[in-house]
Amino acid sequence: MYMSIRVTHLLKTYGPQKAVNNISFSVNKGEIVGFLGPNGAGKSTTMKIIAGYIAPDAGNVTVCGLDVATTSLEVKRKIGYLPEANPLYYDMYVREYLSFLAGVHKISNSKQAIDNVINLTGLTLESKKKTGQLSKGYKQRVGLAAALVHNPEVLILDEPTSGLDPNQIIEIRNVIKQQGKDKTVLFSSHILQEVQAICDRVIIINKGEIVADDSLAHLQQQGRSRNIVQVSFKTPVDSHLLQRLSAITSVSQGSDGAWQLTTTNIDDARKQLLELAISHHLDIVSLGTKGNNLEEIFRELTKG
Numbered sequence: 679m680y681m682s683i684r685v686t687h688l689l690k691t692y693g694p695q696k697a698v699n700n701i702s703f704s705v706n707k708g709e710i711v712g713f714l715g716p717n718g719a720g721k722s723t724t725m726k727i728i729a730g731y732i733a734p735d736a737g738n739v740t741v742c743g744l745d746v747a748t749t750s751l752e753v754k755r756k757i758g759y760l761p762e763a764n765p766l767y768y769d770m771y772v773r774e775y776l777s778f779l780a781g782v783h784k785i786s787n788s789k790q791a792i793d794n795v796i797n798l799t800g801l802t803l804e805s806k807k808k809t810g811q812l813s814k815g816y817k818q819r820v821g822l823a824a825a826l827v828h829n830p831e832v833l834i835l836d837e838p839t840s841g842l843d844p845n846q847i848i849e850i851r852n853v854i855k856q857q858g859k860d861k862t863v864l865f866s867s868h869i870l871q872e873v874q875a876i877c878d879r880v881i882i883i884n885k886g887e888i889v890a891d892d893s894l895a896h897l898q899q900q901g902r903s904r905n906i907v908q909v910s911f912k913t914p915v916d917s918h919l920l921q922r923l924s925a926i927t928s929v930s931q932g933s934d935g936a937w938q939l940t941t942t943n944i945d946d947a948r949k950q951l952l953e954l955a956i957s958h959h960l961d962i963v964s965l966g967t968k969g970n971n972l973e974e975i976f977r978e979l980t981k982g
């Protein structure tokens with residue numbers, strides 16, 4: 679399979695601190711991959727190295743088969759990069775700024791390219807303003823438009839939804855998903871619900887080291903607390919009823935009244951709970967599995 683991004687034994691140190699410690703991963707053409715980690719974990723450093731903006735101390739990165747260290751200019755033509763800081767020229771108008779970037783990339787039909795990204799990122803009403811006059815959310819859209827104007831093969835997006843309101847987040851999420859149909863997208867976000875909504879695969883980095891690189895579905899399946907079912911009922915329930923269920927090994931009740939049930943088999947436990955509710959005329963208010971959402975997985979892998 680064609681690898682759009684290949685990172686091999688990447689190392690970057692700042693004094694005594696290893697910001698990125700011998701990490702390796704690859705991203706295939708057409709994948710949308712979430713790159714996650716706590717603050718200071720090494721996400722932005724890795725993205726800057728991939729985009730050719732800083733050099734590693736050791737290791738190798740290729741983008742679309744090109745070595746970033748030796749063909750940096752060619753790599754930049756292949757990449758659309760939105761850095762976390764999103765540097766803009768505040769005295770330039772939105773169209774003027776995008777026209778400047780189109781000139782840098784030597785785009786032949788620049789007017790059409792600019793019109794396309796302005797429409798795509800929802801900047802039509804703001805396109806005649808100076809970038810310095812825009813809200814943080816619209817500045818972020820300008821940064822995304824700048825990353826897309828030359829129609830790159832690879833998108834590197836560092837916190838692309840930072841500063842956006844909930845409606846804008848959904849719009850930008852749809853833009854990223856649309857771009858992922860024919861581009862490779864590596865993006866970081868602290869909004870884990872966004873990652874779940876956009877990605878099929880996540881890479882989690884902690885203290886400069888990769889602690890997970892897997893499909894979201896498989897990570898959820900392997901969640902360390904996945905043997906716990908959480909259920910709450912409309913009316914009080916005797917714990918002995920729950921303890922009699924064959925799939926349940928232990929029962930405890932939280933201060934909010936919800937029951938946490940340790941089980942040998944999630945599916946059997948859910949089935950038996952539903953049967954119990956029907957036979958004893960109990961109303962189930964909520965029924966879920968603890969440990970298999972991305973937030974819980976993230977906390978488990980990066981705690982301490």
